[in-house]
Amino acid sequence: MKKNKTCGSRFKMLLEEAKITTTEFADFLKISQAQNVHNWYTRGVPDYRIEEVARKLSVNSEWLKTGEGPKDARHLRLVDETGNTFDAQAIRGLYTVIEPTDVELPFFKEKPVAPGSNKTHVIEDTSHPIRLPRSHLDSLEINHADAICAYMIGNSMAEKIEDGSTIAIDRGLTQIIDGEIYAIEHDGMLRIKYLHRMPGNGLRLRSHNSAEYPDEIFRAAQIEEQNIRVLGWVFWCSTLNKRRPPVPFL
The missing domain is CATH 2.10.109.10 (Umud Fragment, subunit A)
Known part of the structure; x- marks a missing residue:
């Protein structure tokens, strides 16, 4: 379960901008232990979670992982393995979530x-x-x-x-x-x-x-x-x- 330690600060910044706690975000990801998400601040987001977390926060996964490239993912049209198109939907203030619509x-x-x-x-x-x-x-x-x-x-x-x-x-x-x-x-x-x-x-x-x-x-x-x-x-x-x-x- 490789982690990207350099992305921890960017992940923390995104949650603070969205005014959402690690407990709330853990609940949204269906992670039972909120402390695991809080640990991402210092340890970084695990590699296998990067795409999902970036999608939930409407940012470019490469930017979240390395800090390189555009931060904004709104210009991206994401398609999952079944062909569903992902769109951003406001859920709480600045916080946005991308989910398949069909x-x-x-x-x-x-x-x-x-x-x-x-x-x-x-x-x-x-x-x-x-x-x-x-x-x-x-x-x-x-x-x-x-x-x-x-x-x-x-x-x-x-x-x-x-x-x-x-x-x-x-x-x-x-x-x-x-x-x-x-x-x-x-x-x-x-x-x-x-x-x-x-x-x-x-x-x-x-x-x-x-x-x-x-x-x-x-x-x-x-x-x-x-x-x-x-x-x-x-x-x-x-x-x-x-x-x-x-x-x-x-």
Whole structure:
């Protein structure tokens, strides 16, 4: 764990300018012992922490490490290994933090199990990732690794979710909460429905467009026989208007 002893004074200066204590900064970095961060004043920031600390304080990591080059990192566009762009966001006075603004979610769709087959299964399409604001997931306490996207197929959920809409699914929430919308895989078919629990571990599927799609009720044995499994809770959807309204008096 090599440390850059020469950067200690620069690190101290940055925290003083930002009016943030070593205890607060340690908490922000999720370091349990604040004294370890305070020791960086004299011992320097460890090499493996330089990039992270520089990013959190919006300075050039090379300047923090050696004192050479420009101090300001605002001219830099930082990109992480997943392609997320980092932007500076004010958090406390002069103190700024750089965090990724988007999360890239894998896209899943229904595909034939073999060319020409009528039987389908739900698999990932690696050529079609979807990006959502990180704040959407964080506000709902969704683990980023659990989130996936898919397309709504058909009009069973119209006018709630239109045909062709992109939906986002939290695979971390598969416990059925009555009346919530879930994505399910039904014998290889991707379906989006309101779910309700029934006595005897049964399940009721309800469409928003109930006039055309009546409720479906499955007993526990049928759920197993027909390979029905809950993929996750639908927490977001994108719905476009079907037409552009005409502009009058033109």
